[in-house]
Amino acid sequence: MTMTLTAPEPTRPDTRSRLVVIGNGMAGARAVEEVLARGGGDLFAVEVFGEEPYGNYNRILLSEVLAGNAATEEIYLNPVEWYAEHGVTFHCGVRVVRVDRFAKLVYGNDGSIVRYDKLVIATGSRSFFPPLEGMWQDLKTLTPGVFGFRGLDDTAEMMRHAPDHDVAVVIGGGLLGLEAARGLQNYGMTTHVVHAAPTLMNQQLDAQAGRILQRSVEKLGITVHCNVRTTAVLGEEKVTGVRFGDGSALDCDMVVMTAGIRPNVELARRAGLTVERAIVVDDQLRSVDDDDVYVVGECAQHRGQVYGLVAPLWEQAGVLADHLTGVNPRASYHGSRVATKLKVAGVDVAAMGLKEPEHEDDEFVQFSEPRRGVYKTVIVRGGKLVGATLLGDVSKVAFLTQAFDRGLPLPEERIKLLFDIGGPSPEVGAAELADDAQVCNCNGVTKGQLVACVRGGEHTVSGVMNATRAGKGCGSCKSLVKDVCEWAAGGAVEQDPSERWYVPGVPLEKAELMAAIRERELKSVSAVFAALAPEGKEDAGSKMALASLLRTMWNDEYVDERDARFVNDRVHANIQRDGTFSVVPQMKGGVTTPEQLRTIADVADKYAVPLVKVTGGQRIDLLGVRKEDLPKVWADLGMPSGYAYGKSFRTVKTCVGSDFCRFGVGDSTALGIAIEDRYKGLDSPAKMKLAVAGCPRNCSEALVKDVGAVAVEGGRWEVYVGGAAGAHVRKGDLLATVDTPEEVVTLTGRFMQYYRENADWLERTYSFVPRVGIEHLRAVIVDDSEGIAADLDRRMQESVDAYKDPWLEAGQPATPGQFRTSLPLVELPQVPVRPAP
Amino acid sequence: MSTHVLGPAEAIPEGEGRAFVVGGEQVAVFRLRGGALRAVQAQCPHRGGPLADGLVDAEVVVCPLHGYAYELADGCARSGAGALLVYDVEADPAGQLVVRLPGRRVEEVGGAAQARLEDAFAEPVA
Numbered sequence: 002m003t004m005t006l007t008a009p010e011p012t013r014p015d016t017r018s019r020l021v022v023i024g025n026g027m028a029g030a031r032a033v034e035e036v037l038a039r040g041g042g043d044l045f046a047v048e049v050f051g052e053e054p055y056g057n058y059n060r061i062l063l064s065e066v067l068a069g070n071a072a073t074e075e076i077y078l079n080p081v082e083w084y085a086e087h088g089v090t091f092h093c094g095v096r097v098v099r100v101d102r103f104a105k106l107v108y109g110n111d112g113s114i115v116r117y118d119k120l121v122i123a124t125g126s127r128s129f130f131p132p133l134e135g136m137w138q139d140l141k142t143l144t145p146g147v148f149g150f151r152g153l154d155d156t157a158e159m160m161r162h163a164p165d166h167d168v169a170v171v172i173g174g175g176l177l178g179l180e181a182a183r184g185l186q187n188y189g190m191t192t193h194v195v196h197a198a199p200t201l202m203n204q205q206l207d208a209q210a211g212r213i214l215q216r217s218v219e220k221l222g223i224t225v226h227c228n229v230r231t232t233a234v235l236g237e238e239k240v241t242g243v244r245f246g247d248g249s250a251l252d253c254d255m256v257v258m259t260a261g262i263r264p265n266v267e268l269a270r271r272a273g274l275t276v277e278r279a280i281v282v283d284d285q286l287r288s289v290d291d292d293d294v295y296v297v298g299e300c301a302q303h304r305g306q307v308y309g310l311v312a313p314l315w316e317q318a319g320v321l322a323d324h325l326t327g328v329n330p331r332a333s334y335h336g337s338r339v340a341t342k343l344k345v346a347g348v349d350v351a352a353m354g355l356k357e358p359e360h361e362d363d364e365f366v367q368f369s370e371p372r373r374g375v376y377k378t379v380i381v382r383g384g385k386l387v388g389a390t391l392l393g394d395v396s397k398v399a400f401l402t403q404a405f406d407r408g409l410p411l412p413e414e415r416i417k418l419l420f421d422i423g424g425p426s427p428e429v430g431a432a433e434l435a436d437d438a439q440v441c442n443c444n445g446v447t448k449g450q451l452v453a454c455v456r457g458g459e460h461t462v463s464g465v466m467n468a469t470r471a472g473k474g475c476g477s478c479k480s481l482v483k484d485v486c487e488w489a490a491g492g493a494v495e496q497d498p499s500e501r502w503y504v505p506g507v508p509l510e511k512a513e514l515m516a517a518i519r520e521r522e523l524k525s526v527s528a529v530f531a532a533l534a535p536e537g538k539e540d541a542g543s544k545m546a547l548a549s550l551l552r553t554m555w556n557d558e559y560v561d562e563r564d565a566r567f568v569n570d571r572v573h574a575n576i577q578r579d580g581t582f583s584v585v586p587q588m589k590g591g592v593t594t595p596e597q598l599r600t601i602a603d604v605a606d607k608y609a610v611p612l613v614k615v616t617g618g619q620r621i622d623l624l625g626v627r628k629e630d631l632p633k634v635w636a637d638l639g640m641p642s643g644y645a646y647g648k649s650f651r652t653v654k655t656c657v658g659s660d661f662c663r664f665g666v667g668d669s670t671a672l673g674i675a676i677e678d679r680y681k682g683l684d685s686p687a688k689m690k691l692a693v694a695g696c697p698r699n700c701s702e703a704l705v706k707d708v709g710a711v712a713v714e715g716g717r718w719e720v721y722v723g724g725a726a727g728a729h730v731r732k733g734d735l736l737a738t739v740d741t742p743e744e745v746v747t748l749t750g751r752f753m754q755y756y757r758e759n760a761d762w763l764e765r766t767y768s769f770v771p772r773v774g775i776e777h778l779r780a781v782i783v784d785d786s787e788g789i790a791a792d793l794d795r796r797m798q799e800s801v802d803a804y805k806d807p808w809l810e811a812g813q814p815a816t817p818g819q820f821r822t823s824l825p826l827v828e829l830p831q832v833p834v835r836p837a838p
Numbered sequence: 839m840s841t842h843v844l845g846p847a848e849a850i851p852e853g854e855g856r857a858f859v860v861g862g863e864q865v866a867v868f869r870l871r872g873g874a875l876r877a878v879q880a881q882c883p884h885r886g887g888p889l890a891d892g893l894v895d896a897e898v899v900v901c902p903l904h905g906y907a908y909e910l911a912d913g914c915a916r917s918g919a920g921a922l923l924v925y926d927v928e929a930d931p932a933g934q935l936v937v938r939l940p941g942r943r944v945e946e947v948g949g950a951a952q953a954r955l956e957d958a959f960a961e962p963v964a
Contacts, residue, residue: 539871562853564854564893564894565853576903823855823888826864
């Protein structure tokens with residue numbers, strides 16, 4: 002017997018269930034996509050009915066099409082071919098006229114009859130036409146010149162009509178009406194908006210916001226008539242005007258109806274489904290009457306709410322698909338918190354939650370600046386954001402949306418919800434940034450690159466940062482990077498547990514890590530990896546932080562493994578772009594002597610140092626020193642290291658103080674020297690730069706230092722912490738005012754020890770202080786509320802006692818080849834020798 | 839292929855790297871914790887940083903200038919930069935470092951990683 006190998010297999014009968022979707026708008030199409038994305042194509046033969054003879058398009062962008070900013074084809078989400086390509090039967094341009102739930106049949110207006118096992122109703126909504134005299138020519142035909150604004154056909158007809166007509170009246174001053182009026186201006190039309198309510202966009206905005214919006218819209222040349230009811234459309238053959246409730250009339254040759262939308266529920270009602278304001282559904286988006294009928298989008302009423310925005314619709318489609326395909330049978334929709342951000346006729350508007358306070362104890366913060374068209378409110382209840390409106394300036398929308406969605410803790414000063422006060426990149430929220438806006442200024446990463454990375458499947462902020470290197474320079478953009486990622490992921494960014502770890506290679510937060518190190522007496526970096534890292538695996542990116550932490554904890558008991566150090570700490574100098582190093586000798590309080598200066602000058606000559614520069618910390622920097630010259634340079638200098646290279650205590654800047662300055666009220670120079678002398682070289686999670694000012698004029702900029710002391714009249718000193726004037730600018734918070742310089746030294750040390758033990762790696766005090774709160778710091782450090790002040794002082798003293806000048810290694814290198822060049826064929830230095838100006 | 843002896847492996851502290859001139863090329867040799875040896879080109883392809891000064895673990899070296907990380911085994915960059923040349927390196931029975939030229943570079947070819955010999959380094963000096 003022979004067998005024909007090429008014989009076609011008999012066609013198998015399609016055993017899949019039949020899923021029929023009525024409606025091909027944004028909700029219906031999204032539901033289909035979500036079902037297919039969950040492997041629904043294997044479970045269901047999918048058929049879609051769409052009344053409009055097009056593929057699926059983005060209805061939100063119709064106003065862009067009308068305004069001429071987008072071509073029709075640009076707003077298609079799925080063209081007609083998409084359906085066949087995805088195995089979906091598409092009844093294009095077919096309206097469903099009847100659903101027989103008992104026979105499970107759907108009847109199309111082209112005579113088609115389709116059986117279903119599961120049905121999705123996504124019939125959406127339509128323009129509401131209030132009963133106006135003269136609007137209709139007959140039961141089905143609008144008077145020529147009258148338009149709805151709901152679909153592509155409406156838009157196309159308006160675009161055909163507008164160019165050779167002069168005056169348009171838009172009835173309805175909501176979002177869509179304002180967009181229509183703005184769009185029609187582009188055809189040279191004079192436009193009026195007639196609104197029955199007292200203020201524009203009264204669904205989303207309170208009265209004051211509505212009035213400010215009106216001023217902004219009127220500035221654009223749109224005439225607004227509020228509190229005006231339209232009673233009739235005038236004209237027999239075509240529109241010639243409208244008449245208002247007070248009897249007056251307005252001549253026009255075009256009328257656009259944007260007085261609201263109504264859900265399309267007639268089909269469902271005739272099928273016997275419960276309909277109130279829309280079709281009533283349960284938490285699985287099923288009709289409450291029929292487990293085989295799902296409803297999604299604007300025609301669904303869930304827990305009394307009907308949503309007219311796209312974000313809830315997406316959430317609904319996701320839950321529907323989870324449940325329908327059985328991917329997650331427990332999927333459940335609990336309603337959406339609606340936050341919208343729009344550009345209405347060129348004016349930025351963001352609104353979420355309540356528009357006005359409802360309870361007596363609701364906190365209500367309001368800012369109004371009508372001349373600039375800016376209006377902002379927030380409503381806080383029980384410490385959570387429950388409503389916000391931003392008009393004209395939406396820079397805070399990213400944070401507010403997150404706070405609203407997730408119930409984030411809010412700043413104590415509520416005004417900070419409305420304005421950035423002293424924060425980085427104040428004007429721009431994540432959503433507002435242009436795609437080509439540079440977010441990370443160190444590594445040149447744009448918003449567009451971050452968004453592409455998120456869209457490319459990276460779902461954690463740390464993953465995006467690793468892949469793009471954004472936030473990996475000075476780090477000051479990290480929060481903006483996070484905002485952009487969250488915005489790009491639509492809030493679906495995943496929490497990477499490693500973000501909370503002190504170092505990426507050991508899965509412990511700082512407190513847990515320190516406890517484990519102490520308990521198991523881990524005194525070297527390799528011991529920490531062996532005991533605490535997964536599979537004992539060492540991690541290059543964790544070594545420097547662990548070395549710093551272990552030294553902080555163990556002081557001279559620390560087992561110093563040189564390979565765990567960053568190169569700067571291996572050779573006690575700061576590596577430069579060409580592989581040479583910079584050498585900064587200690588110069589306490591910025592005070593030097595002629596003798597020191599002569600020595601420095603001699604060294605600079607002897608080693609042909611390309612650049613000698615005074616630093617921001619009042620020291621002298623020798624730049625471009627070759628690695629192999631470092632020990633000789635130190636020996637010739639005969640001065641201790643200034644630690645201008647480490648994550649450590651750096652320097653104390655001072656003014657000349659009371660000895661010389663005629664304004665000085667305290668001896669800032671002596672105090673600065675005392676502080677530097679005591680705390681020099683201390684390891685810490687990030688560098689610490691200090692200053693002491695002899696009077697409140699603050700010439701040494703003590704208010705913007707990690708720790709700053711300021712002399713005030715009466716022999717007292719103010720101690721500020723958490724200031725910064727680098728990548729980030731922040732005025733320090735007043736920790737305490739004390740009577741003696743000795744107390745300044747003690748409090749400075751106690752604060753720095755607390756910071757060393759509690760800050761995240763690379764977390765500068767300008768982040769740490771606001772994170773833990775100045776009130777908390779005052780309580781712990783000044784008032785000793787936790788009874789740990791003596792312990793902090795003792796541990797600080799141990800660190801102080803363990804200090805050793807690293808430049809003493811000049812005589813005997815700690816490792817073989819410690820100062821050997823790492824670029825043996827490169828002629829160094831490569832930095833240019835700068836001639837004296 | 840040429841073979842070069844660079845002196846005792848102990849000249850490199852455990853967990854660190856040192857740079858050598860090998861056949862006219864700069865090579866960074868690392869002695870990892872546990873004793874394994876790795877050798878890659880000495881200059882970072884990003885901005886020419888000295889990789890021998892970088893922190894290493896069993897898998898990567900991190901350039902000290904801007905934190906770019908490279909796989910020590912095949913030279914591939916972990917974050918958006920060109921790949922490093924990698925060299926065969928071992929300690930001979932006398933404990934001497936032995937490096938072989940030429941190096942290999944892994945390149946993305948049509949989406950698949952392929953190793954190829956680097957022609958530029960085909961000519962031995964020693």
